Amino acid sequence: MEKPIVNISDVMSMTESDMQKVNQHLKLQLNSEVILINQIAAYIINNGGKRLRPVLMVLISKALNYQGVQHINLAAVIELIHTATLLHDDVVDESEMRRGEKTSHEIWGNSASVLVGDFLYSKSFQMMIQANSMQVMSILSDATNKISEGEVQQLLNIGNLAITEQDYFQIIANKTAKLFEAACELAGVIANKDKAAIEQLGQFGMNLGTAFQIADDVLDYTADDQSLGKNLGDDFREGKLTLPLIYLLKNGSSFEQKMVQQAIENPEKTDFSSIRTMVVQSDAIKYTLKQAQVLSDKAIKALKDMDNSPAKEALCFLCDYAWKRSV
Numbered sequence: 001m002e003k004p005i006v007n008i009s010d011v012m013s014m015t016e017s018d019m020q021k022v023n024q025h026l027k028l029q030l031n032s033e034v035i036l037i038n039q040i041a042a043y044i045i046n047n048g049g050k051r052l053r054p055v056l057m058v059l060i061s062k063a064l065n066y067q068g069v070q071h072i073n074l075a076a077v078i079e080l081i082h083t084a085t086l087l088h089d090d091v092v093d094e095s096e097m098r099r100g101e102k103t104s105h106e107i108w109g110n111s112a113s114v115l116v117g118d119f120l121y122s123k124s125f126q127m128m129i130q131a132n133s134m135q136v137m138s139i140l141s142d143a144t145n146k147i148s149e150g151e152v153q154q155l156l157n158i159g160n161l162a163i164t165e166q167d168y169f170q171i172i173a174n175k176t177a178k179l180f181e182a183a184c185e186l187a188g189v190i191a192n193k194d195k196a197a198i199e200q201l202g203q204f205g206m207n208l209g210t211a212f213q214i215a216d217d218v219l220d221y222t223a224d225d226q227s228l229g230k231n232l233g234d235d236f237r238e239g240k241l242t243l244p245l246i247y248l249l250k251n252g253s254s255f256e257q258k259m260v261q262q263a264i265e266n267p268e269k270t271d272f273s274s275i276r277t278m279v280v281q282s283d284a285i286k287y288t289l290k291q292a293q294v295l296s297d298k299a300i301k302a303l304k305d306m307d308n309s310p311a312k313e314a315l316c317f318l319c320d321y322a323w324k325r326s327v
Contacts, residue, residue, distance in 0.1 A: 004313070005310075005313050005314055005317045008050070008317075008321055010314070010317075011055070011059075011314045011317060011318060011321075012050070012055070014059070014062075014310065014311070014314055015055050015058045015059060015062075015314075018058045018061075018071070018072065018075075019051065019054065019055065019058060019075075021072045022051075022054050022058070022072055022075045022076050022079065023045075025072055025073060025076045026045055026076045026079060026080070027042075027045075029076065029080075029123060029127060030042070030045065030120075030123070032119070036108070036112060036116070037116055037119055039108075040087075040104050040108055040112060040113065040116040041083075041116060041119075041120065043104055043107070044083055044086065044087065044098075044104055045079075045083060047098070047100075047101050051079060052180075052212070052318075053075075053078045053079060053082055053179055053180060053183045054075035054076065054078050054079045054183065056180060056183045056184055056187075056205065056208075056315075056318070057071055057074060057075040057078060057183040057184070057186060057187050058071060058075055059311050059314050059315055059318075060183075060184055060187035060188070060201060060311070060315065061187045061190070061191065062309070062310075062311035063306055063307070063309050063311035063312045063315065064187060064188065064191040064193065064306075065191070066187065066190060066191040068190065070131055070190045071186075071187060071190060073127055073128075073130055073131065074128065074131060074136065074186050074190065075183070076127065077124045077127050077128045077140065078179060078182065078183045078186070080120045080121075080123060080124040080127070081120075081121065081124050081140070081143070081144060081147075081179060082179055083117075083120055084117040084118070084120035084121045084124070085117075085147055085151075085179075086098065087104060087105075087113045087114070087116060087117035087120070088113075088114060088117045088151070089151070090103040090104065090105055090113065091105050091110045091113050091114055092151070092155070093234070093238050094238075095231075095234060096231060097231055104116070121144070124140075125140075125141075128140050131190070133189065133190075135189050136186060136189055136190075139182050139185050139186055139189070140182060140186075142182075143178045143179055143181070143182035146174045146178040147174060147175060147178055147179060149174050150170075150171050150172070150173070150174025150175030150176070150178070151175055153167075153170065153171045153174065153175075154171050154175060154240065157171065157240075157241070158238065158239040158240065159239035159241075159264055159265070160241065161241070161249065161261055161264060161265075163241050163246060164246070165243065165246055165247075165250075168241070168242065168243055168246055169210065172210055172213040172214070173206065173209075173210055175213075176209055176210070176212070176213040177205070177206045177207075177208075177209030177210040177212075177213065178206070178209070179209070180205040180206065180208055180209025180212070181202045181203075181205035181206040181209060182205070183205060184201040184202055184204055184205030185198050185201055185202045185205065187201065188201040188202075197305070200302050200303075200305065201302070203298070203299075203302040204299045204302035204303055204315070205299075207295045207296070207298040207299035207302065208295075208296065208299040208318065208319055208322055210292075210295050211292040211293075211295040211296045211299065211319070211322040211323050212322045214243060214288060214289075214291055214292040214295070214323070215289070215292050215322055215323050215325060217235065217242035217243055217244065217288065218244065218285055218288050218289060218292075219325075220232065220233060220234065220235050220236070220242065221233075221244055221276050221279045221280060221285065222280060222285065232272070232276075233272035233275075233276065236263070236267060236272055236275060237267050237268075237272065238267075239264060239267060241264065243284075243287075243288045243291065244279050244284040244285060244288050245260055245264070245279070245284070247283075247284045247287050247288060248260050248278075248279065248282060248284050249261070251283070251287075252282060252284075256278060256282060259274075259275070259278060260275070263275050289323055292322065292323035293323050295323075296319040296320060296322050296323050297319070299319045299322075300316050300319045303315060303316065
């Protein structure tokens with residue numbers, strides 16, 4: 001009898017064997033004749049975090065009783081695309097820390113980071129061809145296109161005090177959740193599921209990915225530098241209005257609204273700790289987490305037609321974990 005899943009380590013243990021194969025495949029594919037590519041790729045891949053996107057693909061493949069090996073290659077593709085976006089993101093955002101380590105552009109410079117990000121993107125497309133499926137190509141090309149759109153949307157809204165919740169949700173759906181959606185849909189494709197089932201898996205991934213991003217945006221105000229793995233308040237200093245601030249701008253007291261407006265207009269002259277205290281003491285965190293919880297519940301409902309299994313239990317656990325890790 002399988003033991004119940006009580007923490008994220010249990011989920012990772014369930015996928016450990018397949019994720020080792022994914023990591024081996026990544027190392028094999030990233031063996032370039034250009035030494036700098038190997039150095040930067042190894043640096044960021046080895047600081048890999050929880051690898052939630054490929055883990056999702058592995059879990060859904062298990063839940064659907066997929067018996068082949070294509071999920072290993074496609075999970076690696078998903079991770080490469082994600083890694084490429086991180087390299088580009090850190091340059092655009094001028095981030096100094098990622099997962100508790102220096103960002104690659106802090107070590108090797110902007111040009112090298114951007115170019116190696118381009119290499120990872122192109123390598124991912126080289127690898128996805130191995131699936132010999134137009135449906136796979138369509139899902140992944142659409143995802144990468146939407147991710148780029150999300151990045152540009154976010155850039156256009158830097159310091160935009162008129163940003164709405166709808167704008168915010170559109171940005172994170174494209175920038176973050178789209179790759180979650182793609183990972184889940186791909187598992188359905190290789191398991192030969194019908195269109196309706198694949199769409200349900202996509203809805204699961206989109207809702208889960210959005211909930212994860214919302215929770216991350218809460219952690220920027222409630223965590224500490226060490227647990228967050230980056231400098232607390234980075235989003236604020238970059239002029240990114242995430243849901244806690246958007247809520248305060250719309251629903252806070254006149255004093256709170258004025259404080260947020262002044263802070264966004266002059267982030268360099270603003271003490272982040274004072275903004276952080278104001279956000280935490282307001283209803284903004286409670287409201288934001290409620291949105292993440294609603295989306296997590298929607299994700300669980302999208303799995304209603306999936307047969308019960310330890311893998312499905314792990315997927316449902318991830319839905320709760322998505323927002324509760326910020327509480």
